[in-house]
Amino acid sequence: MHTFSSERGAARAGSRASRRAWWAGLGLVAASLTVAVAGQQRAGGTPPQAPESAFGAPVNLYARGADPYAPPQGDGEIHPWHARGRVWLMVGGESNVTVQVGDNGVYVVDTGTQAMAPKLLAQIQRLAREQGGAHKAIRMVINTNGRADHIGGNEIIRKAGSQIISGEERGPQANFGTPGAEVFAHEKVLERLVAEGVNSELWPTDLEGFESDSRRFNGEAVEIYHPRSANTDGQLIVLFRESDVLVAGDVVDMTSYPLIDVARGGTIDGLLVALNKVIDMAVPDRQADGGTLIVPGHGRLATQTDVVLYKNTLTIIRNLVQYYKNQGKTLEEVLALKPSEGYDQRWGRTSGPWTTRDFITAVYTTLPANGPVFFSIAN
Amino acid sequence: MPIKSRLLRLAAAVISVAALLAVQLSAQSMITGYWQPLGDQDSHNYAGGPDPGEFPGLPITDAMRKAASTYDENEMMIRELQCRPFSATYGPRTLSTMRLWETLDPVTQRQTKIEMWMAFAAQHRTIWMPDSGQTPPPAWAPHSWQGYSTGRWVGDELWVHTSHLKEHYLQRSQGLILSDRTTMDERMFRYGDILVNIMMISDPAYLSQPFVYSKLYVHLPQGAMDPYPCQAYNHVPMPEGHVPMRLPFYTRVYNRTFMSHGIPLEAARGGEQTMFPEYQDYMKTLPLNPPLEQILEERERQQAEQDAIRQGTGR
Numbered sequence: 001m002h003t004f005s006s007e008r009g010a011a012r013a014g015s016r017a018s019r020r021a022w023w024a025g026l027g028l029v030a031a032s033l034t035v036a037v038a039g040q041q042r043a044g045g046t047p048p049q050a051p052e053s054a055f056g057a058p059v060n061l062y063a064r065g066a067d068p069y070a071p072p073q074g075d076g077e078i079h080p081w082h083a084r085g086r087v088w089l090m091v092g093g094e095s096n097v098t099v100q101v102g103d104n105g106v107y108v109v110d111t112g113t114q115a116m117a118p119k120l121l122a123q124i125q126r127l128a129r130e131q132g133g134a135h136k137a138i139r140m141v142i143n144t145n146g147r148a149d150h151i152g153g154n155e156i157i158r159k160a161g162s163q164i165i166s167g168e169e170r171g172p173q174a175n176f177g178t179p180g181a182e183v184f185a186h187e188k189v190l191e192r193l194v195a196e197g198v199n200s201e202l203w204p205t206d207l208e209g210f211e212s213d214s215r216r217f218n219g220e221a222v223e224i225y226h227p228r229s230a231n232t233d234g235q236l237i238v239l240f241r242e243s244d245v246l247v248a249g250d251v252v253d254m255t256s257y258p259l260i261d262v263a264r265g266g267t268i269d270g271l272l273v274a275l276n277k278v279i280d281m282a283v284p285d286r287q288a289d290g291g292t293l294i295v296p297g298h299g300r301l302a303t304q305t306d307v308v309l310y311k312n313t314l315t316i317i318r319n320l321v322q323y324y325k326n327q328g329k330t331l332e333e334v335l336a337l338k339p340s341e342g343y344d345q346r347w348g349r350t351s352g353p354w355t356t357r358d359f360i361t362a363v364y365t366t367l368p369a370n371g372p373v374f375f376s377i378a379n
Numbered sequence: 380m381p382i383k384s385r386l387l388r389l390a391a392a393v394i395s396v397a398a399l400l401a402v403q404l405s406a407q408s409m410i411t412g413y414w415q416p417l418g419d420q421d422s423h424n425y426a427g428g429p430d431p432g433e434f435p436g437l438p439i440t441d442a443m444r445k446a447a448s449t450y451d452e453n454e455m456m457i458r459e460l461q462c463r464p465f466s467a468t469y470g471p472r473t474l475s476t477m478r479l480w481e482t483l484d485p486v487t488q489r490q491t492k493i494e495m496w497m498a499f500a501a502q503h504r505t506i507w508m509p510d511s512g513q514t515p516p517p518a519w520a521p522h523s524w525q526g527y528s529t530g531r532w533v534g535d536e537l538w539v540h541t542s543h544l545k546e547h548y549l550q551r552s553q554g555l556i557l558s559d560r561t562t563m564d565e566r567m568f569r570y571g572d573i574l575v576n577i578m579m580i581s582d583p584a585y586l587s588q589p590f591v592y593s594k595l596y597v598h599l600p601q602g603a604m605d606p607y608p609c610q611a612y613n614h615v616p617m618p619e620g621h622v623p624m625r626l627p628f629y630t631r632v633y634n635r636t637f638m639s640h641g642i643p644l645e646a647a648r649g650g651e652q653t654m655f656p657e658y659q660d661y662m663k664t665l666p667l668n669p670p671l672e673q674i675l676e677e678r679e680r681q682q683a684e685q686d687a688i689r690q691g692t693g694r
Contacts, residue, residue, distance in 0.1 A: 081517065091519055276620045279459060287500060287609065288462040289523050289545075301521040306559070308459045309546045315622040316449050323626055323688070337627075342446030345584035346558045373626070373688050376618035 078116065078123040083293050083301065085243025086218055088127060090120060095149040098247045098295050099124055100240055102218025103133030106161070108141045108181075109238050109247045109295075111153030114202075120153050121160050133218070137162050138181045140217065142224070143204055144236045144249025144297070146189035147261065155201035158183050182206050186226050188234035192264055225281070227251070227274035231258055233265025235274065239281055247295045248278050252307055254299030257340070257347045258314070259354045260362035267366035268318050272375055275311040279304060313343050315375050321363045323373045331364045407490070408535040408569045413602030414477045417595040425473040428552025430635060434649025438588035443555055444648060446585075450554020453615050453623035462609035464500030466524045466547035468563050468580050472594055475499040478604055484510055493530060493537070501607035506530040506539050516543055522559050539565040549580070549590060558584035572598040588651045626688065629681045638671045 078092045080099070090097040093112040097120060100107040106128050112120050128136040138161030143151050161181025185204035193203050213224040220242035227235050231250040238247040250259055251274045260266040282304040284291035294302040302310075320339035329337070340348060340356055348356035372379050423429060434444070454460065465473060475497040482492045491511040495504040504525040507513040516527050526544035530537055541563040549555040561582040568575055574596040579589045617623070637647050643665035652658055668674075 081519065089519065091517075272620060284459070284462075286462075287464045287502075287524065287607075288459060289464075290521075293521060300519045303521050303523075304459060305463060306522065306545060308457065312454065312457070312622045315620070316624045319622070319624060320449070320627060338445075342442050342444075342449065342556075345440070345442050346560065372691065374624075375620060375622070377620040378618050 076119075078119045080123055080127045083243070083245050083295070085240065085245065086220065087240050087243040087245040087293075088131070089295060089301065090123060092116075093120065095250075095298055096247075096295050097153075098238075098245070099127060100218055100220075100222075100243070101128055101132040102220075103135060104218045105135040105137045105139035106132065107217050107222070108138060108157055110144055110150045110249070111141060111157045113149050114152035114155075117153030117156040121156050124157070125160070139163060141181050141183040142236065142238060143183065143185040143189060144238065144247065145232045146185065146193050146234050146264070147232070147250070147259075150249070150297070151185075151189075151193075151202050151204075154183050154204070155199075157181065158205070184208075186234040186236055188232070188265065192232075192234065223281075225277060227270060227277055229265050229267045229270035230274035231266045231271060232261045233270075237274070237278060237281070244283075244291070245293045245295065246278065246282055248297070248307070250297035251275060251278055252294060252296035252302060252310060254296045254302055254306070254310075256298070256349055256354060257356065257359040260359065260366065262362050262365055266362070268314070268363045269366070269375065269379070272311065272315055272318065273377055275307060275314070276377060278307050279311065282307065313347065317343065317360075318363055318367070318375055319373055321360065322367050322371055322375075325364060325367055326370050326373065331361060334364055335360055407532045408537070410493070410537065410567060410569060410574060411479050411481050413599035414479065414574050414596035415599050416474055416477070417597060418474055420595060421472075422474060424550060428550065431553055433553065433636065433647050434550075434555065435646050435653045437549065437555070437649040438586050438590055438651035438654060439549070439555060439649050440585055440587050443549075443585040446556050447554040448627075448629070449624045451623035451625050452552065452554075453617075454554075455551075456615040456617070457622070458611045458613070461611040461614075462500075464502045464524050465497070465551075466544055466557075467502075467504050467526050467528065467541050468544065468549075468557060468561060468578070469547055469551065470497040470499070470502040470504075471495075471576055471578065472592055473497070473499065475502075476599070476602060476604070477596060478602065496604060498604055499607075500609070501604075504528055504541075506537075526563075535568055537565075537567040539563075539567065541565070549585070556585055557582050560584055574598065588654070626685050629685060635671070638668055638674065641668070644668050 075092070078090050078097075081089045081091050083089045083098070086100045086102050088099045088101065090099060090112075093116045095110060095112055097112050098109040100109075106124060108124065111117060124138065125136075128138075138157060141154065141157055141161070143154070158180040163180075163182050183204045184206045187207040187209045190204055190207055210224075211226050211228075215222050215224075220240055223239040223241060225237045225239070227237065229235075235249060235251060237249065237251060240246075251271065253259065258271055260268060260271060278294065282292035282294060284304045288305050289303070291303055294304070294307060296302055317340045321334055324334045324337060324339065335357060338344075340360060344356050348359075350356065431447075431450070434447075439447075455463075464470070465475075471477065477498070478496040480494055481490050482494070483489065484491050487510065489510040490508045492508055492513075493506040495506065496502065502525060506528040508530050513529075515529070520543060522543045522545045524545050524547065526541040528539050528541040530539040532538075544557075544559060544561050544563075546559045547557050547561075549557050557580065561580060563581070564579045566575075566577040575593060576596070577591065577593045579591050580586070581589045615623075636642075637644055643662055645665045646653060646658070646662050652661070
């Protein structure tokens with residue numbers, strides 16, 4: 001009788017299966033004996049513990065101390081990475097820097113730390129030469145907030161750039177203007193930098209107190225939105241509409257709980273309003289995946305649902321803190337109740353400049369003594 | 380030795396080597412086609428889902444338990460999450476029909492990728508094989524529901540590693556989160572018409588041990604998949620920015636299944652110790668459950684208290 005090849009394959013598989021089943025059975029008997037002996041030893045009030053080698057070599061990469069999502073370490077260099085359209089992410093610094101290149105020149109969002117600025121400038125100039133259009137100069141810098149890791153390179157990047165000025169602007173610019181590229185920020189940023197005595201070379205050169213603004217650069221609309229008091233009161237969100245890349249700044253931080261700089265006007269409820277705005281401005285692709293690329297202040301790129309889940313986590317923590325605060329609990333009592341415990345392994349830190357304790361303290365401090373437990377924008 | 384004989388020997392040697400190579404290549408198992416999950420396997424976890432707070436056998440951490448205690452199933456009604464499919468760590472464990480197909484390099488005839496499509500919510504995953512020449516995404520690349528999968532054949536087993544996953548659920552209806560640092564290793568192989576997928580899910584944030592799950596599928600001689608256009612609707616009206624959740628007092632386990640079988644509620648808390656058979660001996664040392672009526676009354680009281688706080692009449 002003719003046997004079809006698929007049947008022969010099935011027969012071979014069956015034969016292999018029987019051999020495997022025999023060995024598996026033997027293994028199970030051995031394992032059962034081991035478990036029975038272990039059970040005899042443990043019976044009586046102690047929950048069983050996982051054996052050390054229960055799964056052989058660990059499949060968990062983190063168990064070996066390797067984190068594939070950790071920021072690149074070691075080379076101390078800036079690496080341009082094409083995000084989408086005309087927009088590039090400059091990877092390797094302490095905070096994210098975004099660059100748009102095209103025929104009008106270079107548009108830079110945030111300038112990282114002062115220490116990395118020379119390397120950042122070199123990579124921006126290389127990017128402009130290799131990927132830019134007719135004009136290679138840095139024309140515009142925008143700061144999403146006034147913190148040192150976002151404005152540190154302002155001086156070096158600004159001085160390497162230039163503005164196009166004509167007509168009646170020439171005189172005032174020559175006499176009173178700052179040479180180089182325009183550095184744009186919310187007016188609250190300058191107010192605070194002046195008050196704090198920060199080196200004036202790092203100050204923005206152009207300010208507005210708007211809630212939203214739109215301009216066109218390199219052939220695409222660049223929308224700028226100012227949430228009133230998010231991480232700070234000078235926060236900006238920038239959307240490159242055609243490239244479909246949204247720079248959220250520190251409103252989104254994929255490495256930790258967001259930094260809420262209470263001394264610079266930051267509040268938890270303002271931050272949640274800003275996060276909801278980011279979610280509104282982003283458009284997902286099918287199945288709630290992909291779509292608008294969101295550049296956080298720190299960490300990996302995100303898309304809309306990442307920010308939704310991040311916002312959900314922060315809202316839950318905020319609601320718990322408000323619930324406790326309404327009961328008259330002090331900050332120390334709330335900290336002891338660990339309202340963020342369910343999320344600390346992913347978002348919390350126990351050391352460094354922004355710990356979980358700092359975050360909960362900022363949330364507690366900026367909530368009212370007796371307010372609505374459940375956050376909503378209408379509050 | 381005559382030349383003719385030497386040539387014959389050489390030809391025989393070449394054929395033998397070719398045959399050996401063919402055996403090596405045929406060690407790859409044919410896993411393409413339509414596959415139906417065997418629905419009697421743990422199905423209550425993936426259909427309606429078990430009760431909230433039913434975590435036995437899951438190697439979850441205290442953090443996971445704490446996060447789950449605030450979970451409210453209306454979270455799924457948040458507009459932006461309504462079209463969320465299952466992730467690669469969850470979809471293959473459910474009751475969806477699965478289609479697998481391969482793409483071969485037209486010159487070498489070697490696999491460059493294997494694609495997986497789950498019927499529910501059109502979950503589409505690509506497993507990149509070594510011959511694809513695909514560069515893995517960097518650490519700063521965005522994550523997706525299906526993540527980034529690479530595969531290779533080890534004998535007749537397909538070994539797959541997946542990273543770059545979005546935050547999703549270990550068990551959705553119970554609010555058990557898997558973070559975006561989750562990775563998954565799989566072993567897929569065939570026994571005749573049965574496809575086995577062993578999933579080993581690791582998450583440094585929420586699992587103290589890898590969660591290991593084996594799923595069986597039976598081969599379907601033919602099949603078809605419906606498209607899945609998704610549109611968000613306002614099923615549960617809620618104020619803008621509102622996130623459904625439960626407050627801290629709402630953490631009592633009121634598990635009807637455990638109560639009706641007299642299984643100690645402590646066991647429902649799960650944790651790695653509940654994965655092992657000897658936990659049954661330990662359970663005998665645990666205190667008895669309170670009466671079901673008492674638990675249900677407590678549940679109603681908690682619900683009323685939370686509703687009052689939501690409406691601003693409680694604190």
